[in-house]
Amino acid sequence: MKKIANGVWKLSFGQPEAHTPVSLRKNELQAGALEKLNCAGTAPFAENQIEIKATSRGVYIEIPLGAEEHIYGFGLQLHRVDHTGRKKVIRVNSDPVADTGDSHAPVPFYVSTAGYGVFVDTARYATFYCGTNTRKGASAGKKDEQKEIGTSEIELYGYQAAEGDRTVVVDIPAAEGIDVYFFEGPNMLNAVQRYNLFSGGGVLPPMWGLGMWYRAYSAAKKEDVTRLADQFRADQMPVDVFGFEPGWQTKAYSCSFVWDDGRFPDHEAMLEELYSKNYRVNLWEHLFIHPSSPMYDALLPHSGDYEVWEGLVPDLAVKEGKEIFANHHLTEFVEKGIAGFKLDECDSSDFVHSNWSFPDISKFPSGMDGEQMHNQIGTLYQEAIQAPFEAIGRRTLSQVRASGALASSFPFVLYSDLYDHKVFIRGVVNCGFSGLLWSPEVRQAQSPEDLIRRIQTAVFSPMALLNCWRIPNPPWMQVDRDKNIKGEFLDNYEEVRAICRSLFETRMALIPYLYTSYAKYSIDGLPPFRALVMDYPDDPNTFGIDDAYMMGESLLVAPLVAGETGRSVYLPAGRWHCYWTNEMYEGGTAYQITADLTRIPVFVKDGTLLPLAAPLQNVADDAVFDIALKSYGTGLLTTVLYEDDGTSFSYRQGEYNWVQLELDNELKITRSGNYSGRRYHIG
Ligand code: GAL
Numbered sequence: 001m002k003k004i005a006n007g008v009w010k011l012s013f014g015q016p017e018a019h020t021p022v023s024l025r026k027n028e029l030q031a032g033a034l035e036k037l038n039c040a041g042t043a044p045f046a047e048n049q050i051e052i053k054a055t056s057r058g059v060y061i062e063i064p065l066g067a068e069e070h071i072y073g074f075g076l077q078l079h080r081v082d083h084t085g086r087k088k089v090i091r092v093n094s095d096p097v098a099d100t101g102d103s104h105a106p107v108p109f110y111v112s113t114a115g116y117g118v119f120v121d122t123a124r125y126a127t128f129y130c131g132t133n134t135r136k137g138a139s140a141g142k143k144d145e146q147k148e149i150g151t152s153e154i155e156l157y158g159y160q161a162a163e164g165d166r167t168v169v170v171d172i173p174a175a176e177g178i179d180v181y182f183f184e185g186p187n188m189l190n191a192v193q194r195y196n197l198f199s200g201g202g203v204l205p206p207m208w209g210l211g212m213w214y215r216a217y218s219a220a221k222k223e224d225v226t227r228l229a230d231q232f233r234a235d236q237m238p239v240d241v242f243g244f245e246p247g248w249q250t251k252a253y254s255c256s257f258v259w260d261d262g263r264f265p266d267h268e269a270m271l272e273e274l275y276s277k278n279y280r281v282n283l284w285e286h287l288f289i290h291p292s293s294p295m296y297d298a299l300l301p302h303s304g305d306y307e308v309w310e311g312l313v314p315d316l317a318v319k320e321g322k323e324i325f326a327n328h329h330l331t332e333f334v335e336k337g338i339a340g341f342k343l344d345e346c347d348s349s350d351f352v353h354s355n356w357s358f359p360d361i362s363k364f365p366s367g368m369d370g371e372q373m374h375n376q377i378g379t380l381y382q383e384a385i386q387a388p389f390e391a392i393g394r395r396t397l398s399q400v401r402a403s404g405a406l407a408s409s410f411p412f413v414l415y416s417d418l419y420d421h422k423v424f425i426r427g428v429v430n431c432g433f434s435g436l437l438w439s440p441e442v443r444q445a446q447s448p449e450d451l452i453r454r455i456q457t458a459v460f461s462p463m464a465l466l467n468c469w470r471i472p473n474p475p476w477m478q479v480d481r482d483k484n485i486k487g488e489f490l491d492n493y494e495e496v497r498a499i500c501r502s503l504f505e506t507r508m509a510l511i512p513y514l515y516t517s518y519a520k521y522s523i524d525g526l527p528p529f530r531a532l533v534m535d536y537p538d539d540p541n542t543f544g545i546d547d548a549y550m551m552g553e554s555l556l557v558a559p560l561v562a563g564e565t566g567r568s569v570y571l572p573a574g575r576w577h578c579y580w581t582n583e584m585y586e587g588g589t590a591y592q593i594t595a596d597l598t599r600i601p602v603f604v605k606d607g608t609l610l611p612l613a614a615p616l617q618n619v620a621d622d623a624v625f626d627i628a629l630k631s632y633g634t635g636l637l638t639t640v641l642y643e644d645d646g647t648s649f650s651y652r653q654g655e656y657n658w659v660q661l662e663l664d665n666e667l668k669i670t671r672s673g674n675y676s677g678r679r680y681h682i683g
Helices: 031-036 153-157 190-199 220-236 268-277 295-302 321-330 370-392 423-435 447-458 481-486 491-525
Strands: 002-005 006-013 049-053 058-065 071-075 088-089 106-112 116-120 127-130 167-172 178-182 211-214 242-245 281-285 340-343 398-400 412-414 464-467 529-531 549-551 554-557 568-569 575-578 584-586 589-594 602-606 608-613 625-632 635-644 659-665 667-673 680-683
Touching: 006 049, 031 127, 031 190, 031 281, 031 491, 031 529, 031 667, 058 178, 071 423, 106 127, 106 190, 106 423, 116 190, 153 412, 178 190, 178 423, 190 423, 190 491, 211 491, 268 281, 295 321, 340 370, 370 398, 412 680, 423 529, 423 549, 447 464, 447 491, 447 625, 491 625, 491 635, 549 575, 602 608, 608 659, 625 659, 659 680
Parallel strands: 211 242, 211 464, 242 281, 281 340, 340 398, 398 412, 608 635, 625 680
Antiparallel strands: 002 006, 006 178, 049 058, 058 167, 071 106, 088 127, 106 116, 116 178, 127 167, 529 549, 549 554, 554 602, 568 589, 575 584, 575 602, 608 625, 635 659, 659 667
């Protein structure tokens, strides 16, 4: 086992494949930041505890799993948080309907409550058996054990989990060798931080990316866009990002990457108008290239051997392919002010409703096959789209539907066509284990209650997104889908809209706190959204919690869904305060919490001085936030704010400040750092 950085260890076997997440990775290992994280300096396992061998299928790995350990991760798992005793296949899938491992962003990485992480560097559809099986002979002593005859499916076919000291078995098809990386703790959160820093550090979004997002109707025309954009401002509904869905292009499935002059005559004038109203514009696309696209001929030799939706599949792992694709984005869009993109359909395979993607046996010019490309296409795509923003020196926050290993530094947030609200909440809980961000987007709603509960979750999530691609008007005006389509209004829409507005304002108030949480992600690898078990790994009550999460270091969020007026919320040891009323709760136990439609249950850690901004309508480049401090607890209360220009990469050269705030009898503000501007006015 070789030490490759402070707390990061590598075990190699045989000849690893040419194309793996690490070999394809262009982002930098944050060795300096890893030095800052304390650890014992001993690998989590001795080499002789790990079994690795070649099999007729590929490579086999077996790693110990202690009787008391629980393991988490494997990417954006939407159906389960604690994977102990489960089998997980690392296979990208656009429609991950069951707890199989299939995911928009599967990652061959897990972390343990025992305080370490394991990353298997493969792009294959690897299978992890997480303490599921016992070896031949282990049950020999049970020959006289009496068992009832099972009379239900669950008794017969319930999950099979091994007891006692178990192992994690990994089956990697096709490979002849493998590198396995081990990340030290001492605790789970530290192991995740190390994985994120190994991946290049967490992303720091532009400040505007933390505001409200609205994606308009797919078939919208120029006049619809103008009407919506004017209406948000007139109605004082804060919106930062205006998203165009497929209709902006001449061809969308596959894509031309050319504006449609029919729906959008003089689109440049329309964009100027949107920019003048301080909207950031985001364009929907996917990477399958239509024959009419200006990129088609140039990309033909740099594409895979099968089409998708009659379009080319460019190989973004080859330099030429990536450059042609990235340059078109640079000159046609990014240099013309486009602030970001929604990278759709790159999760490709769909095993449930249809099979619309390229086959696993496809061949790509880089030498990758279809299986490897499926699992890597999301991160290759993100890297290609990040390039023009790096070139122009402007940050983006964008969307992507597929991601994977080592992705924490990419400025992209995941989303899905699934829509169960509880599944969406679980996504927020789970994304932080594997260096990912997730948006529990709001589309149409079944009722005003459903709409408002969903918006509450979105507002307390990595990206506050309304994805109204199916509906011509905002859902707070026309709640029910049928009515949307017919264009009728609900009687009480004024009231619904007022509640939505106040939730949007809650999001805008939290931007400085959230931005600071993202800065800690960028610098220290600390996930801005994370499961309670990451902060409280010694408390078994947190092990299975999949419906509440930490937002930054001080807020515990426990969303409600339609039909609920209350829920049980487990508060870990220590004191907590209701975000809204300041009511105090002694932690270490669960409480039955009720909340009317205007409130989502949120709890603040005792001792927090929460910085809340006067809500802006949008975050302009030169926005200054008026900060009021809210006290949760007594005695010395503290907080810190991260400050920089909010849009460029100059923070990488150290142009940022930490603003330390302490309130005892009086407020003490200490600024340290090299950024000369001021983003916060603290009153
Ligand atoms: C879906 C995507 C939706 C929307 C739609 C447009 O696949 O997930 O959010 O963009 O495409 O056709």
